[in-house]
Amino acid sequence: MVEKLLADFRAGDKVAAARIITMLEKGDPKGKEILKDLYKQCGRGYVIGLTGPAGAGKSTLTDALVKELRKKDYRVGVVAIDPTSPFTGGALLGDRIRMGDIAMDPGVFIRSMGTRGNLGGLSWEARDALTVLDAFGCDYLIVETVGAGQSQVEVEKVVDTVVMVTVPGLGDDIQANKAGIMEIGDLYVVNKADRGDADQVVRYLEASLELGHKTEGWQPRVCKTIAWKGEGVADVLDAITAHRSFLEETGKLEEMRKIRTYEEIIARARKMVIDELKEYKGINEIVERVYNRDQDPITAAEELVNSVVK
Amino acid sequence: MSNIRVLVAKVGLDGHDRGAKVIVRALRDAGMEVIYTGIRQTPEQIVAAAIQEDVDVIGLSSLSGGHMHLFPKVVNLLNEKVPDNNILVIGGGIIPDDDIEELKKAGIAAIFGPGTPLKDIINLIEEKAGK
Ligand SMILES: Nc1nc2c(ncn2[C@@H]2O[C@H](COP(=O)(O)OP(=O)(O)O)[C@@H](O)[C@H]2O)c(=O)[nH]1
């Protein structure tokens, strides 16, 4: 069954791609084996992250950007993430409402996901989905996330170009988020330029950005868009492309991706060890021993780790 | 953790989707991941989205007629494009009683009229698509 699925996937079958993503979402062990197999084929896709407050127009902008990329005949994968309710585990995933036109384009694959306890950040499931779509042959991957304060920074671990989307009229919100916001965007989009004073926001952002940025030598651009009309979107793509060229020419893309690879390996290893530790059968006896002062917690931890990591 | 994934779409030319949105919220509150694709969806769009989202259930809503043609079309497209298709398709909205039998024959698992308690819809989905 796995062989058939992989063969279909390699032949470009969207049903197969979608089912592989589901296996990874469910933590199916076969999904992991498939991911191992696919890993060789990925790394070609360029990852764009769109983040910003709910309602800023990220999904609308995603739709417009995808159309712009399709004009150049690139294949595009989209992972659109909306909040999971911490109480019920349910989620309302509404990003597709803005992406009706591109839903049927053979060169586009869109997957919606809940944050699943990773509010603002990216879940493993989302990362895995990006890997799958990369291996599927997508030249560009767009990941849309709702920015939520500091955890936005997480997006950086997966994304090559971070696009911060904002709108006129947020006022104090921008101020409040300034510390976080101004450090992570590689470029800024002021959407809904048809409403309110977009130029003022642009000036404000440009002034703030002069103070410095996370990547040395890169000055983030600020673009103005009316996403639902597609206005200014070609300009956004130009800015993304400029950032990409900058990263490639300075060797920073390679550097960034190596750091990311290192972090991914460590994170995966940590998760594996912790999962093993949590399932360790004799844990209650160890707790009793240490509680009764028959053993110290340091030795107990050493023994536990040694028995798990072999 | 695995949630039931449901795609809810509104077919037909009218732009009213208050009813569909009530269902969407109820299903979310019941712990499901609900992908809402909006109004004026064609069967082709719905099936393309359902494939990429790999949903367990499709909920179709129709208020302005056309369901006798549009609902079965969704089922037929699914059978054509999805190997081992086992996506549960249900419908709701304004659907005359006389049409229900034929829709069921065409593969729509259940039809829910305007007064249906939300709990009934949730129960049916959990029973048939729960895992
Ligand atoms: N006035 C105006 N509204 C827009 C624009 N772009 C998107 N919207 C609307 O803003 C709302 C939120 O858009 P959406 O893309 O779903 O935002 P998201 O939550 O950031 O993904 C929708 O009603 C859009 O139609 C724009 O350029 N101008």
Ligand SMILES: [Mg+2]
């Ligand atoms: Mg959105």
